[in-house]
Amino acid sequence: MHHVEQSIAFVLDRPEGERVGLAFLVGERMMLTCAHVVNAALGRAPRQSEPVAKSTRIRLHFALLGPANSWIERSAEVAAWLPTGEDFDVEDVAVLRLGETVSSSGAVPLRIGAHLKSRHDTLVQMWGPGHGRTLGRHVQGRLLGAVGKHRLQVDEVVHRVFRVQPGFSGGPVWEPSTSAVLGMLQAITTDDSAEVLVLDGTLLERALAATATTRPGLTLLHDHGEVHYDGTHYTLRQRRILLHGGGTPRAKYEIKVSVARFLNDEAVRNLRHHAKHPLSVGNPVRDIDLHAWCVLDVEVLRMDVKATKVRHEEITFDLCFPGDQLLTPGRQATIDYQYRVSDQMWGQWYKRNIKPNTDRLSVEAHLPTELEPECWGVTSLPSETSLEPLTGVQVRVEGDHTVYSWDRTAEEESLAEERRIRLDWFFWQRIPDSAEAEDAASVMRQFGILQVRDPARGREQSNLPAKTRSIDFRSENDRLLAQRILAHLRRVAGWVNRYHAFRPEVGMGIAAPQLGMAYAIAIVKVPDSTDYLELVNPVVADQSEQEARDFEGCLSFFDVRGIVKRPWGLRVRYQNGFGETRDDELTGGLARSVAHEIDHLNGKIYSDTDRMPEDESPIDMHQYRQLRAEHRINMPTPPAHLTWRAERNHHHPAR
Incomplete structure (x- = not known):
């Protein structure tokens, strides 16, 4: 497993080169930190919300890269600035863009996880400056309840003994078992108390979206798909963060739901099977029961779902924005939808086509551990020819499920249009003994x-x-x-x-x-x-x-x-x-x-x-x-x- 600390850098102030906080790598050249850390580095007022000029450079030292006792120094410009002055503490995020990458030295971009609200009571780990000759130290904690919007508090034992100090601000908060980053640390101190808070992944993704280059049409800032298996049914969850780059306002977003019971070269077998077991939108047995939501201007809204084309193995839907809401040029929206099908309809794989203008793509398969799953990844062309092994498939255990995941940004790997990403799996508990198998x-x-x-x-x-x-x-x-x-x-x-x-x-x-x-x-x-x-x-x-x-x-x-x-x-x-x-x-x-x-x-x-x-x-x-x-x-x-x-x-x- 990658050492998270190798992707963390100290943010240094200008006059003395003192450590004022942390930043961490989330792309080949992109880093996240707290806006108040940038202010400290530049000698500005801690809560100054006025944007920093893009030509301004921030000094960074990667503490654990390169030879021992020899830090790798880089500088970065401020690529995005979230504070608007309305609520500095909640919008306390800045995105930095490195002048050159550090990947050749071993730094690996970290992966931002889901909403922290779903991570209540999770054990987490943090890293920050040490004392004396100690370069850095780890601190463990536990996530508690929400503190306003986009923030959670860390286990009170941590801040009661003052183990987390202001120099930890801007650092990642991650799960030790998976290295998945759940948020960014805010260490806020006063004369007589300390507050340790975590800014959630939704806010961090919004900050990264602000760095996206405006392109005509829709840009997929993040296309995330999950499949969950309970032993008889698959639940498919899709989350897409869209940025309208120009053109006509959109009242709807089109999606396509397709299933395949058999894989690769068995197209005829699939057609025959789904002719007997077709998808439907009105049959209680075969209805995929699609639900969709959207987030527009931080408000969560239910979307209307309309089937426009129904085939045995494929249904096209329009997801309609509610009321008079439109996705207008320059506006960002997050669309979530999910549906459920039986394993009679869906085979043992999860496939995603890379859509035009995709900045980040991630897929996950949540499979019951008791079934002894084996999962691997492949990538292919639309014809399903020229398969290649998919690198970087990660595995972790969450409760009674084993989770296999793959996550890449466009700057790390070519997310070429028309390419397909696929996770395949099987279950040892369902593989018969070879002496008894008739097929x-x-x-x-x-x-x-x-x-x-x-x-x-x-x-x-x-x-x-x-x-x-x-x-x-x-x-x-x-x-x-x-x-x-x-x-x-x-x-x-x-x-x-x-x-x-x-x-x-x-x-x-x-x-x-x-x-x-x-x-x-x-x-x-x-x-x-x-x-x-x-x-x-x-x-x-x-x-x-x-x-x-x-x-x-x-x-x-x-x-x-x-x-x-x-x-x-x-x-x-x-x-x-x-x-x-x-x-x-x-x-x-x-x-x-x-x-x-x-x-x-x-x-x-x-x-x-x-x-x-x-x-x-x-x-x-x-x-x-x-x-x-x-x-x-x-x-x-x-x-x-x-x-x-x-x-x-x-x-x-x-x-």
Whole structure:
């Protein structure tokens, strides 16, 4: 877990360079602090509400970055100023913009959490200046009730013993278990007492919104989605902070609710399923019961909901602003809506399309811990092709649910339009024992492994990606991508090994195309070992004259086995996960497994006519187990000596 303190900086005053408060990183270059801290740094009156000139620079020292006892110093301009003079204490927020980033030194932007009002009685942690040689210190507390608008009080034990001092102002208040920032600290002292208050996340988001560049149409300052599962139903909650950048005033906001029971390549199956189980807006059983609210000028209002287009698996709604309220140019609105559907309608994933002009996108899946959830993230194009592992998925436990989350701003990561972000999951408590499962393919699908519809002879093109892209290790992006894909392949292989006990001599493998990732990457478990061979950009340089017939299985059609004729030996040229080139001579079961995975990288499966002998066809697992019980399946006998084709023909191996 990231150390929150590395993203906190001391705010220094101008004449003496004394610490007057804190600021913390919330984007590549954006930081939050208290307005009264900025006033102190500039020598102004503590509660002066007049905005600071944008050309004014604020000195910052990142205390825990860089070598020991060597602070990293930066300066920042005031990018947004909330105090208006009406209620300085509540609007005590300023946004700073760094001149250059500190990400290369290890600072990671912190994530702002939900309304503090929903965090009552939560244990929190704070960090601030120490005494003497102590650079900084931690203080623990507990959130209490609200103090006016947008503020909560911290456990009275903390301020009674004066552990929190004025120098803590502007620092984050976070949950120790998750590092999620719940608000910003205000340390207010008088001659005979001290008050420790927390400004909530809603106010902080409003301050960040003030820095947004005005763009035509709607800007999505923050698009946040959550899915909550109770064991039978999913509740979907969506929260969008909008900024109208110009044009015609808007009386409504259009949303689309769509469901899919099956994932990836099963569009036809989805259509048939939802024709029998359609969405509706009037049926008590299938009604999604959509509710929506908006916040305009800090007032919470109920929105009218009107269905405009109803299909079996998709309904379009207009969310209408109440009465004569309009979203006019320059105005900001927060829209919240939620609905509930059964798991008969919704599958085990949550997908968000990145909309135009999105500044920040976050998703969460709240899954019952007792069901032993496994969750991971992928990103894709609208066609659901070219899947890639999603980096930065975080996990935490809240009560009886395990929460998986992903959160990014546009300046941290390219939130390109038309891209899709997806969280996938399954539950171990609902995965049957492999010896009892009659449909192993459904289990493999839950692991994210694409399934071949019909592996019989003479099949048409499989639904696995037919073409894969090589990894260019000269590119930093490709190097990181290779590491992410290899890590995910190992994760999935671990699930498969937990589900099915493979014999020690079997070299189980998995290729990236089987997970919908069209890259030339695969892993193969070394027989009689726990190690995996990492194959990046593999090619067969040579193969032996001697061949062997043996049964093979495939994770993409796990319910059958088939006889395949393959060379006994292979010479394979490939790169490992670090880009180091290897030339290995492989024999026996390992050579067979590697050849099997390389086939997948070329869009082939073992039942293809050029792989399986003409007199053979795949057999189901019942027949296969019967043959093994009758000892009619024998291990191929290794040849005494291997003859290589390239050596016989006196030419160099193919490259």
